[in-house]
Amino acid sequence: MSEKIYVGVDVGGTAIKVGICNADGQLLHTYEGPTEASKGTDTILQNIAKYAKQIVVESDFEWEQVDGVGVGIAGFLDIPNGIVKFAPNLKIENVNLKGYLEQELNKTVKVNNDANVAALGEAWGGAGKGIAHCVCYTLGTGVGGGIIIDGKIVEGYAGMAGELGHMAIVPDLEAIQCGCGKMGCLETVSSATGIIRMAKDAVERGDRTTLSQVEDIMAKDVLDAAKAGDEVAIRIVSRAAYYLGKSLAMMAIVLNPQYFIIGGGVSKAGDFLFDQIREVFEKYTQDQAKEGVKIVAATLGNNAGVVGAAGLILRG
Amino acid sequence: MSEKIYVGVDVGGTAIKVGICNADGQLLHTYEGPTEASKGTDTILQNIAKYAKQIVVESDFEWEQVDGVGVGIAGFLDIPNGIVKFAPNLKIENVNLKGYLEQELNKTVKVNNDANVAALGEAWGGAGKGIAHCVCYTLGTGVGGGIIIDGKIVEGYAGMAGELGHMAIVPDLEAIQCGCGKMGCLETVSSATGIIRMAKDAVERGDRTTLSQVEDIMAKDVLDAAKAGDEVAIRIVSRAAYYLGKSLAMMAIVLNPQYFIIGGGVSKAGDFLFDQIREVFEKYTQDQAKEGVKIVAATLGNNAGVVGAAGLILRG
Numbered sequence: 312m313s314e315k316i317y318v319g320v321d322v323g324g325t326a327i328k329v330g331i332c333n334a335d336g337q338l339l340h341t342y343e344g345p346t347e348a349s350k351g352t353d354t355i356l357q358n359i360a361k362y363a364k365q366i367v368v369e370s371d372f373e374w375e376q377v378d379g380v381g382v383g384i385a386g387f388l389d390i391p392n393g394i395v396k397f398a399p400n401l402k403i404e405n406v407n408l409k410g411y412l413e414q415e416l417n418k419t420v421k422v423n424n425d426a427n428v429a430a431l432g433e434a435w436g437g438a439g440k441g442i443a444h445c446v447c448y449t450l451g452t453g454v455g456g457g458i459i460i461d462g463k464i465v466e467g468y469a470g471m472a473g474e475l476g477h478m479a480i481v482p483d484l485e486a487i488q489c490g491c492g493k494m495g496c497l498e499t500v501s502s503a504t505g506i507i508r509m510a511k512d513a514v515e516r517g518d519r520t521t522l523s524q525v526e527d528i529m530a531k532d533v534l535d536a537a538k539a540g541d542e543v544a545i546r547i548v549s550r551a552a553y554y555l556g557k558s559l560a561m562m563a564i565v566l567n568p569q570y571f572i573i574g575g576g577v578s579k580a581g582d583f584l585f586d587q588i589r590e591v592f593e594k595y596t597q598d599q600a601k602e603g604v605k606i607v608a609a610t611l612g613n614n615a616g617v618v619g620a621a622g623l624i625l626r627g
Numbered sequence: 628m629s630e631k632i633y634v635g636v637d638v639g640g641t642a643i644k645v646g647i648c649n650a651d652g653q654l655l656h657t658y659e660g661p662t663e664a665s666k667g668t669d670t671i672l673q674n675i676a677k678y679a680k681q682i683v684v685e686s687d688f689e690w691e692q693v694d695g696v697g698v699g700i701a702g703f704l705d706i707p708n709g710i711v712k713f714a715p716n717l718k719i720e721n722v723n724l725k726g727y728l729e730q731e732l733n734k735t736v737k738v739n740n741d742a743n744v745a746a747l748g749e750a751w752g753g754a755g756k757g758i759a760h761c762v763c764y765t766l767g768t769g770v771g772g773g774i775i776i777d778g779k780i781v782e783g784y785a786g787m788a789g790e791l792g793h794m795a796i797v798p799d800l801e802a803i804q805c806g807c808g809k810m811g812c813l814e815t816v817s818s819a820t821g822i823i824r825m826a827k828d829a830v831e832r833g834d835r836t837t838l839s840q841v842e843d844i845m846a847k848d849v850l851d852a853a854k855a856g857d858e859v860a861i862r863i864v865s866r867a868a869y870y871l872g873k874s875l876a877m878m879a880i881v882l883n884p885q886y887f888i889i890g891g892g893v894s895k896a897g898d899f900l901f902d903q904i905r906e907v908f909e910k911y912t913q914d915q916a917k918e919g920v921k922i923v924a925a926t927l928g929n930n931a932g933v934v935g936a937a938g939l940i941l942r943g
Contacts, residue, residue, distance in 0.1 A: 467883025482798035567783025
């Protein structure tokens with residue numbers, strides 16, 4: 312029989328991205344269509360199935376070659392049963408996504424959350440290719456996470472594992488409340504939102520910073536100002552890097568991964584940010600737990616989701 | 628063929644404990660002999676082999692029923708190859724323990740470190756029986772740890788996973804240096820050693836406490852004084868419980884285990900300690916990550932090591 316292929320679907324609030332991977336995690340084709348979330352659950356489900364078929368039709372592959380279809384989606388899931396319990400940005404509630412798609416597509420379907428899937432994408436076909444043990448951070452609006460042990464996603468007892476952004480890592484004295492309701496989560500300081508908040512606080516406090524001239528501060532403004540030598544911005548970025556580095560140090564001693572893979576918008580600051588994370592990591596990690604361990608940048612960008620979704624079939 | 632049995636060996640500095648388990652992790656027999664560490668590596672190795680044979684001879688089982696022999700040992704190990712790189716308390720260096728025993732016993736042999744093995748013992752045949760995802764803490768001289776996912780020990784890239792006592796969890800402002808050389812490790816506050824240190828510091832500082840009348844303060848003295856209402860002791864115990872609880876909260880969101888199993892001498896303080904840990908855990912853990920999650924006491928005591936060592940054959 313001819314080569315097997317793996318279809319990955321990344322369901323976002325506005326667009327559904329679909330990709331075809333080979334067994335090595337290489338992305339061969341992509342396709343994108345509107346989610347049409349406003350039209351309701353049925354339309355969303357139909358679109359997922361339609362685009363998954365469409366990408367294969369448009370490719371040189373036959374439908375028979377499809378070994379399975381993986382889906383990444385943001386929300387609370389019953390992972391083993393592929394049920395979306397609640398996806399706030401899609402307004403989907405208690406939908407058996409796996410059941411619907413298996414009937415519609417007549418293929419094995421696996422469903423997992425967007426952060427786990429992005430981590431698997433990087434571990435399977437991106438920066439962690441060939442590396443069995445990876446811990447992945449995505450520094451975006453929040454801090455997403457995913458843990459790969461022996462090449463597979465760690466889901467935990469109730470599918471809640473890997474939520475690295477909600478480690479209560481900031482000490483009480485300087486902690487603020489996170490969107491999740493708890494105090495001192497990593498994402499209150501190390502996400503784009505956290506960086507923007509610290510910058511706005513500084514401006515409001517009247518700290519002397521070039522950021523006070525920026526109309527609507529974005530995380531990139533803060534990172535650029537820090538690179539340009541603005542002391543307030545430097546302090547903010549080093550705080551974000553400090554708690555990230557401490558979190559990596561804890562993960563090193565708890566899980567001893569070979570690679571830490573860091574992606575997301577904030578990570579585009581590059582070595583300026585990575586060097587600070589590495590310095591903190593170095594300081595707080597025992598020698599045996601950091602020997603041979605690397606902190607690397609994610610390489611797949613926005614494609615991590617479709618690659619990881621496709622990877623669910625072999626590695627989920 | 629008759630029932631298979633599993634032999635576990637727990638190599639300590641003064642005694643070698645051996646046990647026979649059935650496939651359910653039930654401990655059927657135990658045997659103990661001197662390590663004779665002062666006589667050197669050869670004698671230690673011969674004793675391990677001798678006691679492993681001896682326990683089967685003394686039991687109603689036949690040697691043919693032995694499916695394998697597992698060994699737990701404190702030190703730096705090359706786990707996949709069963710090599711003891713360095714065991715400080717036994718003065719063993721670069722010994723192929725697995726190779727020696729497989730030749731000597733003509734059975735499959737697996738080797739792992741004492742903390743991982745104790746965790747597996749509790750997860751397989753103790754407090755976590757039937758539970759696939761467990762995180763275990765042993766509060767003794769140090770804080771040992773072990774992580775069980777899908778019923779198996781998480782070893783990590785270089786066998787360093789599960790060292791929960793060395794999470795850098797104490798904030799810099801109040802951190803002291805750990806025996807490992809790093810600052811702020813959990814075991815600087817939540818081990819027996821940490822509790823004793825905080826008590827001695829309080830006495831030296833002249834704090835008003837009944838502990839100032841105790842000649843040689845042990846952790847139990849501090850726990851007993853706290854239970855009796857001594858405010859200084861209460862403060863010390865609640866600090867130990869606080870960082871433990873925070874560490875559990877982080878593990879809950881990172882690994883989402885179903886059970887946290889806490890053992891070791893300090894854990895004998897019972898609900899007085901556990902209630903405080905639970906309160907902190909409750910405060911810092913997101914609802915979804917604590918739903919159905921239990922914090923329970925270890926049940927095997929000193930037998931966790933032999934049971935877990937025997938468990939290496941099926942679960943290692």
